[in-house]
Amino acid sequence: MRYKTMSASPNRARRATKRCEGSEGGMRKDNTWNVSVNTDRPILEDDAHLKVSYTPGKKGGNFGLPLGAKLMVPDGVFGKKDSITCEVAPPTQRWKYTPVLPVHEHLTSEIFQFTSSLAILKKAVVIQIPFYPIDTQHSEINVKGRWKDENEWVNVGFLKKDSTKSPCVELEIDRLGIFVVTFTPKKEVFDVTTQGCLYNSRLSKYISIRFPKKTTDRNFQCSIQINPISPAKVQLAKQNFPHETNELLETSEFIDVIPECPVTFKRPVTVKLPLPAGFEESDEKKTDDIAVLQKTDQGWIVLDGAYKFCVALSKPDRKTALHRSIAVLEGRVSKEMGEILVFINLQEKCWIILLECCPISRKEEKVSERKEKGYALLDKSIIQKEEPEKKTGFSRRPPPTVHKAKAPEVNGFEIFDGMRWGIDVKDDIKVSFDSDYLENKELQFFKFLPESYRRFVIEPKTNEEKDLIGNIAFAPIESTDQQAKFASPMKFKLDITEDTVRAYFKPEFVPEEPKPEKEKPRIEFDLNLNNKEEKKDEPFVPKFKPLPSSVMERLMRTSRKPIILERESRILSGKSLMTISKLVPEGLTLAVHLDLPDSTITGLGFDAISNGLGMVDVTYKILLYWKRQQKDKKDGAVNVLSSALRDMGRDDIAAVITERHRENKDVTLECFTH
Secondary structure, three states: OOOOOOOOOOOOOOOOOOOOOOOOOOOOHHHOOOOOOOOOOOOOOOOHHHEEEEOOOOOOEEEEOHHHOEEEEOOOOOOOOOOEEEEEOOHHHHHHOOOOOOOOOEEOOOOEEEEEOOOOOOOOEEEEEEOOOOOOOOEEEEEEEEEOOOOOOEEOOOEEEOOOOOOEEEEEEOOOEEEEEEEEEOEEEEEEEOOEEEEEOOOOOOOEEEEOOOOOOOOEEEEEEEEOOOHHHHHHHHHHOOOOOOOEEEEOOEEEEEEOOOOOOOOOOEEEOOOOOOOOOOOOOOHHHEEEEEEEOOEEEEOOOOOEEEEEEEOOOOHHHHHHHHHHHHHHOOEEEEEEEEEEEEOOOOEEEEEEEEEHHHHHHHHHHHHHOOOEEOOEEEOOOOOOOOOOOOOOOOOOOOOOOOOOOOOOEEEEOOOEEEEEEEEOEEEOOOOOOOOOOEEEOOOOOOOOEEEEEEEEOOOOOOOEEEEEEEEEEOOOOOOOOOOOOEEEEEEEOHHHHHHHHOOOOOOOOOOOOOOOOOOOOOOOOOOOOOOOOOOOOOOOOOOOHHHHHHHHOOOOOOOOOOOOOHHHOHHHHHHHHHHOOOHHHHHHHOOOOHHHHHHHHHHHHHOOOOHHHHHHHHHHHHHHHOOOOOHHHHHHHHHHHHHOOOHHHHHHHHHHHHHOOOOOHHHHOO
């Protein structure tokens, strides 16, 4: 007898502390910046839409976060220059933050990371995190968090809020960290005593369990869990496995009755189960063709007492063969047909590959979206596994060939939540060192999130300007509990022409900054207009009475200060400021440390949001504005900028700026690679 045990989800502890009185009333609504991307299909790219930083100040306020999340800060939490940052993990970097979950628990939201320049929050802040809708009839949500400077994920207390756009959870926390919303199957727990029990399930009105008196010698707890089967899953199983599911017509949900420990029943236990959906007794569908199947150590068999049940309808007089159908169907409940897509975008100085795993139903939509952004789809080829030939010591006549029935053509392969693929980029191309390919060479599929992809920057292996051939190979990493059918190793071939390679190696033109123009001296001419005929050979010499030297000195003295042309530091050049903007995208925080007025910071922030600029562009605009306000554009401005970066905790950048200023050189990204 097989007893299926499953750990019950822990009770989520809800915080008993109340919010500070008047905290919401003290929040200023005029501080709200709308940077959310709350749409049906959010744009999940590695850009400024997924990261935002604020300086709430002492009065706090309400602030918009990426993807429709919200942050509410009461009074007195932050100082004038303290900042808080929210960053959503993009799909290509999701592997860095994804928690290890049990088989029955799945992600249903993006991963939100909160950091702050303040080490300890003086009061609790309120965060609202949206999540993607789930089947609330059979599933329930949970919130997991990993506090700052800790490695263990724990359950976090939350309040669920439903809105017209998307549901969300509300967290009241006094510690920052990483948070994500998950969901698990609903489970009912009830007590069984030695005096018997009659329990009617709340999950389904058609399920009830009756334990007679003295069925067992001990008290124990029992739980009920329902795993639904959609008609599409049944149809998919019948399409891909016609031989095993030939006798199956309809089926009910998988119903688990799980005791907390192995028990032996002295008297029979009565279990009431629902019939398959849409069943109506008629001449074609008789109750004689309905079978209740159980899960045992030997597999699915017709009912003879068990804890996992499924009610199925077979073809006339074929219910004894249903165990094969249910075994196949059980493995398909959490799976769907999917595909691996590889896109390439060959720009002049940047080559990008995008590796994506998606369901078959969304393949055309994905291809269309990527083509609009300049990507091209690569063709794949399946790598067939070669079977070794068996060598024998003697030769004999080969056996007659047996013509097997042709297997059905399968479009794609089965994928499930958490499925992983190994990635290998080889031949004439390699992944850039700046990408995170060396840290993680896997592609993971997240079934309940809209995007599952990795993106890398590639480059030629050598400096030869010739045609290149690259190969991107995938191999499924199958877990022991879930194996995908039809999933085979595959590779994608990439051809790059010589012209594209030549354009890649072509030196980039960097325009020089215009040199300051010197003022032209004014020359006054005293022309004699009365003398019409002038001799060209003899220059005109004006006659004047010699003046004393004191008078000449007074006449030649000017009240204007001498113009001293002093070239600004190379640190303030456009090239250097753009490099600093890429390294420090938190422009609004940098503006505070540069002592720019609050009105100027707010204006620059609103202009950037209205124009759709990224955080790098915002930082660049702030640095240009600050540069124009500096009188001493040499040592003084460099010292102010270095001091502001040190206040932000970027001592590494400040040190490089000081060194490059001493050498009178621009700041480039190569300065930080050593």
